[in-house]
Amino acid sequence: MAKSIKNTAGAQGASSAPSGSSSAAGALFNRLEAFAASDGRMSLLVVALGFLAGTLIVLAVGRNPANMFAALLQAMSGWDLTRGVFNVRYVGEWLAISTPLILTGLSMGFAARAGLFNIGAEGQYIVGLTVAQFAALFLPQIPVLHAVLCVLLAALGGAAWGGLVGWLKARFNASEVVATIMLNYIAFFLSRWATMRIPGANTFRTPNLPQSAQLDAGFLQRLTNGSNLNYGFFIAVACVVAYWWIMERTRLGFALRATGMNKDAAQASGINAKRSAVTSMAIAGAFAGLAGAVVALGSFNHGRVLAGQDNYGFTGIAVALVGNSTGLGVGLSGLLFGLLASGQPLMQSRGIPKEITLIISGLVVVFVSLRAGLRVILAWKRREQLVARAAAAAEAPGGAAANPGGAPASPGGGSAAAGEE
């Protein structure tokens, strides 16, 4: 996946790995450590494990996993193996459904890099969606400008909803995890209440949105045989680039990353950690708000009174975790989860319950947490090795001389000093 991804913890692990072990077990350990040092490779492993477990579950309930993979192949390439026909529309649908997932993934990832856990992408998405629908119905219908305004206002709405959480965190030290979850529900009910009050709306939809507000792109539809693919996809691509640029190339991104790695150290070196919390949550909210705009203006011709959570925000958590919260990584993992989502109806029609994709997503996140654990264990083992080697060096005659700067007093003292580290 992304070879360029660098992770400080991983880089440390790799550089501090001495190639001293001569035994086969030691070699295996070194190889494992080198493998675990790469975020990209670990993500691939995690995804592969998720699919493997999903396959086993499908087998366990007596269905044919080949149908699952056939559905995924069709969703990705348009080839229907069972009937031997090709339809490029599926490719368009895949990209279209990946669009909001990439954006909510960026939302989660952006906050995560600043050390915050944004479970609120769902609520920020709902606010963006609702604002976009209102703007579409009530702003003057000037071609191009109308749609641009709708999208911008949705991003602003999401930013406000996310920024609120950052502010509560900075001002009151309120847990962002619980606050975002509550705001998800509040956004949901507010959206229902407000949308149903639009003239001509009933309990599930508003009147049709004007053409000038929609993101439909005729050439994309022609290219993909009438799929839902729209200008939103370009918004997502632009956001991936913007995300990378802000994170890796600007002072703001550096400040946010520093805050995420060590808040106290960042604060001590002159970075305002409280402002970082608000800024990062606001930008995260803007990405999720854009996801709402893309769905509202790209996938539907009418405004919706939401009946339940669309779950884009929650899947975004998995997207960001698998993508290691880097721009490119999130883009690629958004495509992967988009594939799972667009494969759902194709699986259902092949006799595989479509919730298997949700199970795979959940398993992938569980494996991501195990991945972090694997690194911790490797670091422990490495430390034990080093301690043992230091003790052995201290025991051996002349060991103290070979260890410049070490305490030459007694073997016991030497190993204790190494143990402290």
Next chain:
Amino acid sequence: MRDLILILPSVLMMAAPILIAAMGGLVSERAGVSNIALEGLMGIGAFTAATAHYFMEAGAGPASVWLALAFGLLAGMAVSLIHAFASVSLGADQVISGTGINLLAIGVPVFLSQIIFRMERTQPFRIGMMPGPGGVYPTAYVALAVVLLTWYLLYKRPLGLRLRACGEHPQAAAGAGVDVKAMRYGAVLASGALAGLAGGCLVLTQTIQYTQNTINGAGFIALAAVSFGRWLPKGVTGASLLFGGAVALAIYMVNVESLRRLPPEFFSVLPYLITLVTLVAFSGKDWAPQAIGKAFDKGRS
């Protein structure tokens, strides 16, 4: 006042599952492991209990609901093993593994419903749990027992002292001879069992089947109740009753003539709004266990 007495049984019905799950969260967090998976574990418990009750209803008679609750409890405990393994054995990020379980809990019950019942929810059972005298469901007494037992174990037994030490200063606890990892495993499994039980209580008293919207944030509200209740059994009980009251009020207020003009969304949003406001009002001070969310590492001081 008459309204207040009328609404009391439904407040207890709503509060009981929140209270039971919150006690689970309390035990886990006092041992130093945050458990954001309460929501998902409640879902697993609710699905298991609803399914078990549907199949046993005819054969086991009135005992069926209790057996179903036991199944829900066991299922919650089994799934929480994932969280225990990730966060205690591997020292992984507790929020991530909890989120993983929450995501799994969206998919697994509906997936299994499709396999077992060929639809996206469980087959409705005929009769759920029957209310006792005064219209109070037995789950209220279950909740009371859970609270008393938790309080007794945490504050009156050496076990509780050791468990709380694991959440405040695990290195010191380990130095005093406590097996921190075993203690945390036990705490996470206990919280899984209680969340599973809570899910069962919810589905058997408040509805007739498991659907994707059955839990609808009750687990997250329980999580908020733990911090609002300052990690004390007394406080968590009060917070759970308050949140349960808000949920019951949301349902009941629709029946009050003078309030009916307000939109129903206003009442639906109340529990979450109250939770958020109380979270903000009572956060910031250091009530939380010192070592919460941190993996235990023997070598660190």
